[in-house]
Amino acid sequence: MQKTVLANGIRIVTESIPYVRSVTLGFWLKVGSRHEKPHQYGISHMVEHMMFKGTNRRSAREIAEAIDTTGGQLNAFTDKEHTCYYGKVPDEHFALLIDILADMLQNSVFDPGELEKEKGVILEEIGMYEDSPDDLVHEVIAENLLAPHPLGRGVLGTRLSVQRLQREDLLAYVDEHYVPSNLVITAVGNLDHNRVVAELGEHLSRLVGPPPFAKAQPMPEGRGCSIKSKDTEQMHVCLGVPGLSRKDQDKYVLHVLDTALGGGMSSRLFQSLREEKGLVYSTYSYHACYEDLGTVAVYAGMSPGNAEQVIELIEAECRRVATVGLKPDELDRAKEQLKGSLLLSLESMASRMSRMAKAELYDEGLLRLEELVAKIDAVHGSDIQRVARRLFADIPFSLAIVGPADDLNLVSNRVMGTAG
8 A cells, every 4th residue: 555645735545456457547536415504404415416417517427438438447435524536447547547536526516407406306315214114214314323423314314405506605614624634545456556646636636725614513413213104014123322523532442343243144133032032123233433433323123013022122222232241152253253254345346446535544554454344353252241331231222213103102102211
């Protein structure tokens, strides 16, 4: 891995993989939905969409055709703490990919007519999300755990906030956040670091702007139980507690705990709720580690008649880990599963590119494979129990339920008192 910082502050990190014939490139900006003001909800995501709608040099169609002609890919995504524009092309077309991404970043026109059309696209995306209860329930539990902090909001924004966005809002947002200090560029594949730096310097050396002003943000308060009525056959449930930040050294213990608890078909929750009792079709646990906050949650989808029992069993299983820990075979299996997943992920150039970018964005330092394996191997049963106590022992679970209205009232009346 090699790193260079341009004179204007843009960080460039590359990894040469000479046995492949492609290059994967990412422009990562440390801006997402947590950085939006109340009247701007959804603006980070809207900016990302509009970056593909044409520049001073290329129309939207010309951007698409230029990449398609190479056989490559070009895409982007917006998260709560960062936005990424990325592409993958055969190595011979790497200079073209740099040119297109740099052009989009600096010269997008944000045409008002295209903006109005894109509002319609995003409103359809919001509608699609609201029609997917197994997705919606995760947004509800995040709001329960993190509100009024902006991390509790969804990335898409609301129908009203999206409709209110104007071209001037997007331009001001880009001027504030799309600045050199917020930009990390990572590239992986058949490349030469010095050539990458030279190409990027040629295209981006004129990008300027001061670091964004850090705004004070409210601390999460939690909201207990939230219920949304949807005309569905299944009931979708999430139970959650505050988690750990990216900077918390117990995050490696959390990875192992999460894997053992609900990280696959052999996990404790899957075996108990589905295989042994037949109460659910799907169940899993997951965690989100943000820069200064975190969440841990368990999802289950079931028939409404099983909801009360499932909620009770999930709570009991989490608290049991806090009380007695994991069995040695559970711990060993979770650690081996994690290490195997890590090894397999390194076969993906996109995963390697993403790992480098996040380590640089959040000043974490990129651990080598053997260092990560050592972190996982160092997790003992006592560590699992200690972290489980931090998460589950004395903190009431927040609860999110999405399902049919008639059954919601019955379930909520019985379980409302179990959530804080």
